[in-house]
Amino acid sequence: MGANAQTSVPAFTAGQVLTAAQVTQINTGIPVFASSTERDAAFGGSGEKTLAEGQMAYLEDTNETQYYDGSSWAAIAGGAMTLVATATPSAVSSASIDNCFTADYANYMILYQNTAASAANNNLKIRLRASSTDAITNYYYQKLGQFSSTVQGQLNDVGTDEFEFVRINTTYPLNTWGTITLFGPAVAAQTLYSAYGGDSTGAGSPTLVLQNYQIAGYQSDSTAFDGFTLLNSSGTFSGKVHVYGIADS
């Protein structure tokens, strides 16, 4: 039981002189309990508040903030997106994140910003992964790329052993970024893939030369994936990776 945990939520009477310990406990704000057992025992007894709608509580064992709705305790819902993993690959040719896809979320978003590259104009790609082993077949995708005023579509541009993601280069390595959305990677069915990426390959006027890519595809294995690998075509890359689980509601 932590320093803030309490076993009772007292009800004070008019004129009562409070002790320092009681005031300190009130200063905690939301009452803190070791578990739901202590929470349930803390209300309604002699000298304790009667449990009523709007009461808040924090449980140490589950790190959860709850509210009482008049009939039961419920968790305070967080945002729709939850950060589930981060990585900062540095001068590597491959970066794997395991155990980031679980049944907790149906869909996931991956944000990537490049910080360095050792080889000019090469592709950063992604493979799905289960039990620390990459799947190396059955990736199918269509890319729409734009360079200046030229727009070009390409099917399975870097082969079907991985998804294409974004181009990285040494000229402006910081100006490479992208987002990936994966639909149902942890479900034993095909995984849908969509990605957007951009990079800058050279100086221009008035702005840098920009390219952007939109990619849609799927990986057809009936596999429940739990991770992924980023890998590049040549040399090494450095960057920042954030993986978010997206709640259905």
Added chain:
Amino acid sequence: MSNQKLEVNAATGEAVTRDMTPEEQADHDAREAAWIAGQPARDRADVETARRAAYEAESDPLFFEWQRGDGTEQAWLDAVAAVKAAHPYPPAP
């Protein structure tokens, strides 16, 4: 020398950068060799894409002007030559 690989376990937060295993290194080397081998074709494709856009913007209008009798064949041919000069094919490997 081995390339490096980062492994992150999201469940534990552990992150390790290590040398690639021989199998991982072989996979990387094969993909890198294929990428390098394909570079001349990609460079040529980039030039073709750039030429196609330049033809549409610069020489095709002159072709149709010539066809309508509003321009000359030489003006169109000069524009085509200018596009080719501006977007030369890379030297053969």
